[in-house]
Amino acid sequence: MRFEGTQDYVATDDLKVAVNAAVTLRRPLLVKGEPGTGKTVLAQQIARAAGAPLIEWHVKSTTKAHQGLYEYDAVARLRDGQLGDPRVHDIANYIRRGKLWKAFTSPALPVLLIDEIDKADIEFPNDLLQELDRMSFDVYETGETVAARERPIVVITSNNEKELPDAFLRRCFFHYISFPDRETMQAIVDVHFPGIDKRLVARALEMFFQVRETPGLKKKPSTSELIDWLKLLMHEEMPLSVLAEKDVRKSIPPLHGALLKNEADVQLFERLAFLSRRG
Template sequence: MKFEGTAAYVATDDLKLAVNAAIALQRPLLVKGEPGTGKTLLAEQLAEALGTRLITWHIKSTTKAHQGLYEYDAVSRLRDSQLGVDKVHDVRNYIKKGKLWEAFEADQRVVLLIDEIDKADIEFPNDLLQELDRMEFFVYETGETVKAAQRPIIVITSNNEKELPDAFLRRCFFHYIAFPDRDTLQRIVDVHFPSIRQELVQEALEIFFDIRKVPGLKKKPSTSELVDWLKLLMADQIGEAVLRERDPTKAIPPLAGALVKNEQDVMLLERLAFMSRRAGR
């Protein structure tokens, strides 16, 4: 199995090397990077490239590790026993399989995405160490051991909201998706908009990188936000001339709500524009 990117996903050489190394080592691939740089999309496109199924486990702040294995509904079983329901005699009727169980019992090798692991409690990664290492876990209610029929390809994403434990990091192959350079962004845009006017792309990229270079910006615009912005520019038929000839003393470019996502950054850009107007007098 070799990942070479797909028609819908531009993968750098470093990223392709990391994915294939993780597959060869049979270790989870831990992917970090700015939000919007394609970490989740990587798992989706990896599954497509390998012709296999993607199983996604979206992590929330309340998610517990055991939920990825299974959940036992003791309350429902107690209620059914009081009501005399027949299914109460088989405990399996009250066990809900988690995403790891689903991946372990799949009849083909699947891609398992554990998305935004850093959202969970700090103990969450440690609680999965044994299961990810041995590719098996024990179900206490039934006394059975669930083993992976075929070891899944595991992709774990993190936005760096909190540090992950060393013991967990040791078991992963790590890759940081650096923000794309201009040439890579051009290729990404071409994938999404093959018929877009290149003059519009060039002017849009100039403004995009200018915004990213503003010191003190709380949330820099990402790759996905650039794609959204270009889509809006095309939908509203805003051409490259409007971008090229816009007043540099204005606060933000047209439809910049796709790029600037909080009031602090809007105020920062407006303040810089005010200073530019003062300097130009």
């Protein structure tokens, strides 16, 4: 397959190269970037472009690597044994298949998303090294070996909350999704809002990038937050005059709750607007 983006996802040239290189090598594609830059959506769009099933494994702080392979429910087997359930005689009835097992045995070549791998314990990536290399693992309770029919397309996302081990990085093809420039952002907006007033977009983008470039900002607004903000501006039928003040240091943006996500940043803009009025 060749990934060229989709009608709902604007992929830059370097992102297309990264996806196609990872697919060719059948190496996991490790994608990093600011939250809200479309890392998770990328896996969904790759699956859509390839007509492949998508298997999603959303990692949490408590997630362990073995859960991606399988889990043996000994408690359920003990309970069924006490109740005289004949299922207890077959231990396979108590093996829960994990996301890697499902990807390895999928009838069609799947896209496997391991989302936000940096949320888990530092040993989590290392514990998956052998399985991602061999594309197989052993089920010790039943004595069987689960092997991939064909190496799945693996997309791994990270928000850089933790450094990943070098041995793990060596097995991946890496790509960092840079924050979109204004031209790319315009294309993204056009995909989400075809036919939107170009003057509204031009003014909104100018204010949006000014917000991002404000010194001292704790959390810069992301692409997804811009989309939410534009959706609100359109829903409220916000007149262009409201966006007439192009300098965000003089006037806090309307519906700023879609862009600013903590009180320190809101207070920063309130202080800037206050100082501007005093001046």
